[in-house]
Amino acid sequence: MKPILQVLDGQILKRPPIWIMRQAGRYLPEYRELRSKAKNFLDFCYRPDMAIEATLQPIQRYGFDAAILFSDILVVPDALGQKVSFQEGEGPRLDPVLNIEGLGQLKSAIDLDHLAPVFETIRGVKSRLPASTAFLGFCGAPWTVASYMIAGKGTPELAPSRLKAYSDPVFFRRLMQLLEDASVAYLVKQFEAGIDAAQIFESFAGALPANMLKTYSFDPIGRIITRVREQRPDARFIVFCKGAGARHDQVALATGANAVGLDWAVDEIWAAKHVQKHSAVQGHLDPLLVVNGGELMDQRVDQIIEAFSQGPHIFNLGHGIVPETSPDHVERLLKRVRG
Numbered sequence: 001m002k003p004i005l006q007v008l009d010g011q012i013l014k015r016p017p018i019w020i021m022r023q024a025g026r027y028l029p030e031y032r033e034l035r036s037k038a039k040n041f042l043d044f045c046y047r048p049d050m051a052i053e054a055t056l057q058p059i060q061r062y063g064f065d066a067a068i069l070f071s072d073i074l075v076v077p078d079a080l081g082q083k084v085s086f087q088e089g090e091g092p093r094l095d096p097v098l099n100i101e102g103l104g105q106l107k108s109a110i111d112l113d114h115l116a117p118v119f120e121t122i123r124g125v126k127s128r129l130p131a132s133t134a135f136l137g138f139c140g141a142p143w144t145v146a147s148y149m150i151a152g153k154g155t156p157e158l159a160p161s162r163l164k165a166y167s168d169p170v171f172f173r174r175l176m177q178l179l180e181d182a183s184v185a186y187l188v189k190q191f192e193a194g195i196d197a198a199q200i201f202e203s204f205a206g207a208l209p210a211n212m213l214k215t216y217s218f219d220p221i222g223r224i225i226t227r228v229r230e231q232r233p234d235a236r237f238i239v240f241c242k243g244a245g246a247r248h249d250q251v252a253l254a255t256g257a258n259a260v261g262l263d264w265a266v267d268e269i270w271a272a273k274h275v276q277k278h279s280a281v282q283g284h285l286d287p288l289l290v291v292n293g294g295e296l297m298d299q300r301v302d303q304i305i306e307a308f309s310q311g312p313h314i315f316n317l318g319h320g321i322v323p324e325t326s327p328d329h330v331e332r333l334l335k336r337v338r339g
C-alpha cells in the first residue's frame with residue numbers, strides 16, 4: 001500500500017512519508033515557467049494540461065510520497081457564481097457576499113460542470129502517478145472559504161466574517177450551510193475521479209474564539225466527512241486547522257479525521273501525547289526553517305521525527321512552503337527526513 005495511506009490507516013513506519021503544502025508553487029523555476037504561460041491563475045487551475053503538469057512537477061523533481069491536486073480552495077466560490085480573481089502579487093479578490101440578498105445572487109448549489117476541468121485533471125494525474133505516490137484532493141473548510149467570500153480578500157484577523165457571525169447569524173449560517181453542501185458534492189466527485197485521500201484546509205481556525213471553534217469549524221468539517229463517507233465509506237481525510245492551538249487534541253474526535261495537520265506553532269511534545277493518541281499527525285516544520293536551510297533545519301527535522309516516532313506521522317511543513325525557498329533546501333530536507 002502507498003506509505004501515506006498506511007499512515008492514515010494508523011500504521012507506524014520506520015521513517016515518516018513526506019509531502020509539503022504548496023509543493024507546486026513559485027519556489028520552483030519550472031512552476032514559474034509554466035505559470036507565465038497562463039492567462040491568469042484561475043485559467044491555470046482550469047486548464048487540465050497545465051494543472052496536470054503543475055501537480056506532477058514536484059513529484060518528478062523530488063519524488064514526494066504524495067501529489068496534491070493543483071487547484072485552489074477558491075474554485076468553490078467561483079463555481080457558486082461569485083466573481084473570483086487573483087491579483088498579481090496581492091492574492092485573491094472576490095466581490096463580497098454580505099447578506100441574504102447577496103446570497104440570492106449566487107447559485108443555490110455548486111455547479112459541478114463548471115469544475116469539470118478539475119475532475120479531468122484528477123483523472124489525468126491519476127494515470128501518470130508512480131504506484132507508491134498517494135494522490136490528495138482538497139477543499140477549504142466552510143469557515144475559511146466563507147471568510148474570503150464575505151471579506152472579498154484575505155484579512156489578518158478575519159474581522160468581516162467574525163462580525164457577520166454576530167451581526168447577521170441567519171445569513172452567516174446559510175452561507176456556511178451552502179459551503180458545507182458544496183464541499184460534500186465537490187469532494188465526492190474528487191474521490192470518484194481518483195484521489196486517494198482529501199485534505200480539508202481550515203487556514204483560519206486561529207481567528208475563531210474558542211467558544212465558536214466547535215460550531216463553526218469542527219462540526220461543519222465533521223458533517224462534511226460523515227456525509228462524504230456515506231457515499232464513499234473508505235474516504236480518508238487529513239484536517240488542517242491552522243491556529244487551533246491547545247484545541248488540536250479535539251480535531252480527530254470531533255471530525256473523524258484520519259490525520260490531524262499541525263501548524264508550526266504547536267508544541268510537538270504536547271501534540272505527540274494529546275493529538276497523536278487519537279489519530280495520525282501531519283506536520284509541522286516551520287516553512288521559514290526551509291528558507292533558512294542548513295543545520296538548524298536538520299536539527300528541527302530530527303526533533304520532529306523523534307517526537308512523533310511512537311505513532312503514525314506524515315512529515316510536512318506547518319503551513320505552505322514560501323516562494324523565497326531555495327529548491328536545494330527542499331532537496332536537503334527530503335534527504336534528512338528519509339534518513
Ligand code: CP3
Nearest residue numbers: 021022023024025068069070071072073091092201203320
Ligand atoms: O499545495 C499545493 O501545491 C496545491 C495547490 C494549492 C494552491 N492553493 C495553489 C496556489 C492549494 C492546496 C491551495 C490552498 C489554498 N488557497 C489555501 C489553503 C492553504 C493555506 O495556504 O492556508 C488558501 C487560503 C488559498 C487562497 C489563496 N490562493 C491565496 C491566499 C493565494 C495568494 C497567496 C499566494 O501564495 O500567492 C492563492 C494563490 C495560489 N494558490 C498560488 C498557488 C500556487 C499562487 C498564485 C500564483 O502562482 O500566481
